[in-house]
């Protein structure tokens with residue numbers, strides 16, 4: 001459904017130094033720095049997938065989303081989505097996609113949400129009957145009832161985001177691009193947005209490409225992750241793959257009868273220790289969990305043991321370190 005082959009994009013950014021002299025000079029002679037936002041990025045996405053597109057700030061995520069939604073033209077490479085080249089066939093193409101930029105709004109600020117929706121219905125030429133059905137579904141699932149008559153500027157961020165997502169789906173697109181859809185939302189709203197994304201993916205088969213810095217979004221939604229760093233695609237796989245490649249550490253919290261001897265387990269490092277509790281970090285590449293617990297129970301009289309996997313956030317930090325991002 002989505003084929004991106006070798007796309008590259010370089011931005012020329014004017015160099016500016018402070019001071020009046022430099023400002024005057026720059027009127028006649030401008031110097032530019034080239035910023036390589038994307039370098040030879042390729043991937044394929046099948047219908048019905050939810051793909052998390054992640055990477056540190058400035059990695060090139062939004063640039064990719066903009067290219068895929070036809071807003072930007074790459075310098076090199078091809079992008080074919082549902083048979084269209086986004087930036088060439090924009091008018092026909094946009095009927096198939098919905099786009100939400102978490103930091104921008106596609107709604108008109110001063111008019112009630114319902115009026116913005118009507119305008120979008122007109123722009124996308126959605127037949128009245130279809131629009132009515134879609135609106136009924138979106139109003140119910142996104143709980144928009146009380147918001148529709150409110151001007152956008154009076155909505156809270158979470159309320160606005162629900163309306164933005166509804167706006168992007170009014171024309172029933174089969175692909176949804178979400179650029180940081182949960183940014184700034186409270187915990188309840190985040191869960192509601194995630195739940196809704198899951199529902200439209202499952203029930204309507206909508207393909208979702210989402211960029212986020214919130215690893216809970218990724219764990220809750222994405223069956224596949226594309227990791228981009230400094231404009232290059234570095235990882236393409238699922239969350240489990242990410243864990244087995246980068247998340248080999250486990251944390252063991254052990255409670256035991258009072259014991260004043262220090263604990264020593266080869267392959268494990270002690271994160272904290274008291275005569276009644278020890279917290280250890282175990283690298284499963286060096287020592288198996290069962291082995292570590294056997295060694296632990298030989299040294300203390302165990303009362304309780306908890307084993308935690310590494311939070312996905314830590315794994316991502318480790319990946320960023322490994323790739324020097």
Ligand SMILES: Nc1ncnc2c1ncn2[C@@H]1O[C@H](COP(=O)(O)OP(=O)(O)OP(=O)(O)O)[C@@H](O)[C@H]1O
Nearest residue numbers: 011013035037055056057058059060061062063064
């Ligand atoms: N219009 C532009 N003009 C100049 N440089 C740009 C422009 N848009 C993006 N860039 C540069 O391209 C690089 C990639 O930017 P992009 O916005 O795609 O990153 P991102 O991964 O979305 O980052 P973030 O997580 O911070 O949103 C950055 O170095 C950015 O400064």
